[in-house]
Amino acid sequence: MRLKDLGERALLGKLAPIGYPPGAPLPPGDDAGGVWVGEVAWLLKTDGFLYREVALLGMGPFEVGFRGVAATASDLLCKMGRPLGFTLGLFLPPDLEEAFVLELVKGAAEAAGRLGAVLLGGDTNAGEEVALTVSGFAQAEVPLPRRALPGDLLYLAGDRWGRTGAAIQAHYQARDLGAYPEIREAAFYPLPRLELLSLKGLLRGGLDSSDGLAETLWQLSEQGVRVDLEALPLYPDVLAFAGDEALAHELVLYGGEEFEAVLAVPPEQEAQVLARAKGAGLPLFRAGQVSEGEGVYFLGTPVKRRGYVHF
Amino acid sequence: MRLKDLGERALLGKLAPIGYPPGAPLPPGDDAGGVWVGEVAWLLKTDGFLYREVALLGMGPFEVGFRGVAATASDLLCKMGRPLGFTLGLFLPPDLEEAFVLELVKGAAEAAGRLGAVLLGGDTNAGEEVALTVSGFAQAEVPLPRRALPGDLLYLAGDRWGRTGAAIQAHYQARDLGAYPEIREAAFYPLPRLELLSLKGLLRGGLDSSDGLAETLWQLSEQGVRVDLEALPLYPDVLAFAGDEALAHELVLYGGEEFEAVLAVPPEQEAQVLARAKGAGLPLFRAGQVSEGEGVYFLGTPVKRRGYVHF
Numbered sequence: 001m002r003l004k005d006l007g008e009r010a011l012l013g014k015l016a017p018i019g020y021p022p023g024a025p026l027p028p029g030d031d032a033g034g035v036w037v038g039e040v041a042w043l044l045k046t047d048g049f050l051y052r053e054v055a056l057l058g059m060g061p062f063e064v065g066f067r068g069v070a071a072t073a074s075d076l077l078c079k080m081g082r083p084l085g086f087t088l089g090l091f092l093p094p095d096l097e098e099a100f101v102l103e104l105v106k107g108a109a110e111a112a113g114r115l116g117a118v119l120l121g122g123d124t125n126a127g128e129e130v131a132l133t134v135s136g137f138a139q140a141e142v143p144l145p146r147r148a149l150p151g152d153l154l155y156l157a158g159d160r161w162g163r164t165g166a167a168i169q170a171h172y173q174a175r176d177l178g179a180y181p182e183i184r185e186a187a188f189y190p191l192p193r194l195e196l197l198s199l200k201g202l203l204r205g206g207l208d209s210s211d212g213l214a215e216t217l218w219q220l221s222e223q224g225v226r227v228d229l230e231a232l233p234l235y236p237d238v239l240a241f242a243g244d245e246a247l248a249h250e251l252v253l254y255g256g257e258e259f260e261a262v263l264a265v266p267p268e269q270e271a272q273v274l275a276r277a278k279g280a281g282l283p284l285f286r287a288g289q290v291s292e293g294e295g296v297y298f299l300g301t302p303v304k305r306r307g308y309v310h311f
Numbered sequence: 312m313r314l315k316d317l318g319e320r321a322l323l324g325k326l327a328p329i330g331y332p333p334g335a336p337l338p339p340g341d342d343a344g345g346v347w348v349g350e351v352a353w354l355l356k357t358d359g360f361l362y363r364e365v366a367l368l369g370m371g372p373f374e375v376g377f378r379g380v381a382a383t384a385s386d387l388l389c390k391m392g393r394p395l396g397f398t399l400g401l402f403l404p405p406d407l408e409e410a411f412v413l414e415l416v417k418g419a420a421e422a423a424g425r426l427g428a429v430l431l432g433g434d435t436n437a438g439e440e441v442a443l444t445v446s447g448f449a450q451a452e453v454p455l456p457r458r459a460l461p462g463d464l465l466y467l468a469g470d471r472w473g474r475t476g477a478a479i480q481a482h483y484q485a486r487d488l489g490a491y492p493e494i495r496e497a498a499f500y501p502l503p504r505l506e507l508l509s510l511k512g513l514l515r516g517g518l519d520s521s522d523g524l525a526e527t528l529w530q531l532s533e534q535g536v537r538v539d540l541e542a543l544p545l546y547p548d549v550l551a552f553a554g555d556e557a558l559a560h561e562l563v564l565y566g567g568e569e570f571e572a573v574l575a576v577p578p579e580q581e582a583q584v585l586a587r588a589k590g591a592g593l594p595l596f597r598a599g600q601v602s603e604g605e606g607v608y609f610l611g612t613p614v615k616r617r618g619y620v621h622f
Contacts, residue, residue: 001408001409002407002409003403003405003409003412004405004406008435011412011435014409015413015416015435018413018417019416019417019419020429020430020432028432032432033398033430033431033432035395035431042353042395042396044396044397045431045432046357046399046400046432046433046444048401048402048436048444050438084348085344085345087344087355087357089400089446090359091359092314096314098312098322101322101326102326105330106329106330119330119331120331120344120346120355120356121327121331121339121341122326122357124326124359125361125442126361128439128440131436131438131442133357133359133400133444133446135398137353137355139348
């Protein structure tokens with residue numbers, strides 16, 4: 001079967017178990033892979049993308065390099081891994097200007113540095129168009145899988161919900177973001193949150209949201225639970241950008257590229273989670289809860305599954 | 312300046328220091344990067360390539376996946392790093408058959424498994440042609456930089472010298488390798504050598520040879536030394552394939568894709584290095600020595616610098 005007929009999710013489902021070790025800190029197909037070394041989980045993650053697919057209007061190579069490290073770091077941080085270092089795999093047309101590549105790598109270094117991590121080199125190859133992979137490794141004392149149990153509360157970390165979706169929509173509509181500085185910042189410099197690590201040991205599960213919140217919640221529900229959204233974060237600028245509440249909800253549910261965390265919190269840990277997050281300065285939004293069953297619902301209405309896939 | 316005018320080596324020289332940490336276990340631009348975690352160096356390496364550039368006549372996706380992990384693992388092992396896990400970054404045309412991708416990943420898993428390591432997932436993207444990056448992480452108690460001091464002896468590890476060069480030449484000449492099983496094996500399944508780790512703590516320096524022996528020795532000489540080759544390993548099958556000794560020497564010097572190690576051995580450690588290598592079953596060939604000065608020579612004649620570059 002051809003990849004375009006199989007679909008990316010089905011392909012990844014078939015690839016993930018190949019060569020993956022039994023007894024690993026995280027199951028195959030999770031946001032990152034890992035091995036135990038003594039009592040510490042060492043996580044490794046690679047994320048790749050084409051430059052033209054992620055460079056929104058106004059973004060340059062610096063922002064795309066930044067975004068690349070952010071994407072990989074977000075996967076590691078959602079697993080409670082503290083990122084240590086990143087490498088880049090670059091495919092570059094020979095006609096490309098040197099300055100472009102330097103800016104790309106400087107953007108990657110900026111994101112790594114703001115996460116307390118470093119760049120550890122990489123590799124360059126000639127390619128038809130600019131494409132990148134970013135790999136990162138991290139240490140996790142209590143690695144956090146994609147998981148939720150009935151009764152768990154659903155929290156959204158960070159404040160990029162709907163904002164990155166708005167920026168992507170602005171790109172396709174060639175709409176200027178001058179009046180929306182926080183939307184622009186969220187999409188151009190989506191720094192994942194080291195503050196997540198303050199919740200170590202308190203959570204049931206965590207997922208990186210990069211294909212959109214709805215898709216992420218559907219992936220959570222595939223663990224064998226029903227997800228009920230009771231509220232969505234709605235920032236004034238996202239509401240103003242969207243024009244009305246229903247359109248703003250669409251941006252929150254189907255935006256993508258947030259590089260924020262979806263967290264399953266056991267009810268008995270909620271008070272401590274909120275206290276620690278407050279102490280660390282991590283925004284947390286209580287979005288709903290998890291119960292027995294299947295599917296994803298928003299105020300009782302089914303949430304359609306639609307997210308970005310490459311095939 | 313455009314990349315094709317700048318050249319790949321110059322580009323890598325400019326990129327390597329960006330974001331690279333001071334006091335790291337290995338300097339920027341070495342075969343792998345790393346950070347200290349306690350008293351252990353954690354190394355990270357990414358290597359990328361286009362499928363069509365490395366798939367020799369008769370190789371399929373399994374062999375190319377195997378070769379990808381081998382390339383990254385070789386860089387890690389030459390630094391005395393024990394590889395733990397690998398991830399893949401895949402760019403795939405949507406028209407590609409699923410079976411092709413499964414074979415590619417199975418080949419990668421085979422190489423990882425034969426090195427006592429695992430696959431830890433990865434990422435897929437649509438791309439115009441099949442391209443891969445392979446990332447790997449490793450632990451090194453005594454990380455080994457690219458380095459040599461005057462007086463050091465030069466050893467070549469492994470037995471693929473000239474063989475991979477012969478296979479590449481056979482590919483471009485559409486010559487059948489049926490009569491040369493060891494040449495075929497060396498090129499199709501170039502497993503790096505875990506046995507190198509038996510030399511931990513005894514060596515001055517090590518370099519991965521993947522752009523050809525001559526280029527590798529030139530990189531060594533850039534550390535501020537003169538390299539004198541006194542002999543080259545010449546296997547009967549390589550000699551038979553090449554037709555005469557001079558042509559066989561060309562294959563050894565300019566072959567590439569060996570994924571073998573070039574080692575600088577302090578003379579006072581030579582006896583113990585040989586004993587340990589013998590005990591571990593690691594082939595070692597004494598090729599020459601290092602002295603003050605610059606350049607690379609074979610029996611007094613300058614060795615031309617010519618290796619594979621992408622730009």
